[in-house]
Amino acid sequence: MRRIAYVLATLAIGWFFAVNHAAALDVSCIEASRYKYLFQLFGGDTRKFIAYFNLPAGQLPRPEYCRAALLDGGLSSDEDVTKVIKIIGDNHGWLATLYLRSGGGLVRVGVGIGILARNFWLKTYAASQRRGIMDYQPDFAVPPPDKLPITDLIPDNAPTLAGWQAYRASIAKLPPIKMGGSEMFCASACTQIHAGGIDRKGISRVHRASGNAKTLLATNEGLIGTDDFLVSFYRFMDAGPDFMRMYLLTTSATTTPLPISRFARHVSDVLAQKCGADADQLARLEAQIDASVADFGSQITFYGPSINLEHLRTMAARVRMRRMAAEQCVAAINEAERLTAYAGLCQNGCDQKKLNSLIVQKRNDIQKTIR
């Protein structure tokens, strides 16, 4: 009986709680992610592109297709879900990443787009900025170290330093996406989209939902229902125990910034098994060595004798080389998975109704898992 009351309250109130009344969502292609530019990473050789991703011969995106889209603004209506479906369809399965710049909005919309992200096998990155400009990085490869260690070779077909330079030169004149330093890049209902991604990067700012029903009793019961649903949603998306805990602990008046684990656990296990290394773990190892270089280099060496930092730098470079191979392996697996997902969901173009039904069905599945 209590469960039913919660569900009713959730449906009646929870889905409509706007936690942050922001401007409507703008969904646009990130210009620097158009394939005509990304091909430059491979020296313009599309055969290398195909080989890098281990794609069937001839399976290529059109040069104008976008690999990444920016979701910018508040989540204010179901139209926002439609906009995301449209950009997925417009790019015929080659859209891989959603960059998120949103202070939140309706939980229903965040959950809907999060479900789409998961089922279309999309990556979700909370936008970050460098000197006021949104930072876009191709999602499928990491650049080689500036100084190549003599012990390791660049993996076959992976973008070389020259390729990265050519890519950067090709996008240099594109208009930058400006961002303010104090913006909350992915907060509140946006975190549901972030959690839905299959490869997640950046910081999510979580808090409990808020709302206002006719009575305090109804408000409380409705929000507890929303809490139950969202905890189940985050669990279903495998955002991690900290995510669920901090969602429940953080008052709606503020937000808690949280790094989100890059992959869902089971996905992480499979990728590590197939690739022989954990790409995310290698990224953390490289970050740790870089931090040690920075600490020893910027602090001790100002005051007195230190250790041989060149040795640590070489270690970081060797880890980077291994990461390049691991990221290539992960990229190929994800690419195949995403293209398969798209073919299954949008075989003859993306049907709005069918996809809305998918969202409802998945939502109901999650609802059933409420503990």
Added chain:
Amino acid sequence: MRLSAVILLIVAALQAVIAPRSATAALSFQCVEPSRYRNLLPIFNDDPSAYFGYFRTTQRQLPPLESCRSLIINGVIGSGDAEALLGKIIAGQGGLAVLYLAFDGTNVVEEARMAVLVRTFYLKTKAVRGAGYAYFPDFASRWNAAVPLGRTAGSSPPPVASFSPLDEGLRHFAARTDLRLPVAKEHAFCLDGCWTVWFAGVNRTRSAAQAPAAKTPASADAATTRQRELFSRYIDSGRWPAANDSALVQSISGAPFWTAAADHMLRQSCDAELAVVQSLAGNLTQTFDAAAAKKFDPPSVEGMAPLLERLNRAGARIEQCYAVAYEEQRNASFRRQCPAHCDRPVLSERFNKMADKLLLDAGQIK
């Protein structure tokens, strides 16, 4: 005494007399507010025992809480500036440790006298090279937190104790809004005679170079520049370089961060800490190579975490050891000059004579 040396001394003395009238300003010696000891104590959790413990001092005496650990020196050098610096050192009762230098102009006598004070009282110097330089304590720095290398997707790593005992205090300190140095726009660079004083620092660092808005012509002629160079080399090593020493063609502004004497002192004081860090670095290399042989599979990467953590801890211990060594030397230097109290006239005369004599000797090297 050679005639040329006498002439140089007379010129220098004249500069000292004339300079105040021609200079736009005498140097200003301003406390760097966050460096007041009352502002530094929160780094030690406001706990004097933590302060004494960090500096490993048995004398349970804090520097005066209102005194400043750092000063910023701004303006154009002129007569009486060395005297003013001596006054500040004495007022600090041994607590003054760092000078941020953002001044210009030429007055070899004052430069030399200030340099003698800096070296005698074992002060650190920092050359300011543009606005935007922020103050940070000279005795500790924030260490990056350990990056978890375990494969526990989705949950926070177990809490990692800080590498340095001061990390938490420094994190709060870094949030202060007054850390940017109060540098006058027209004197935001250490130029000319400023480098003579900078070079005398026992530990001398410089901010990242910015291009000055307008290139100011050097205010010293070739003879003065050479006199400065010779004087500085003597201050640094305690012996005169040969007139044709190749080191003389290298600018002193590119000098190493710490002196040869400080290097010796630090290696002696922190020999154990350095040995440990070298050993850990060696162990890390072995573990890393073993992991590389396994193509960095997850367990081998995870196995590197404890060593990296130990290496960073050892690094933080070296940093503390260096801080202690510098502190001990500085305190000892102050006590040597001011055993019971500071006799300012005596000290002033002693250091002025010393600097003037060295300048004179420098002028004799051809």
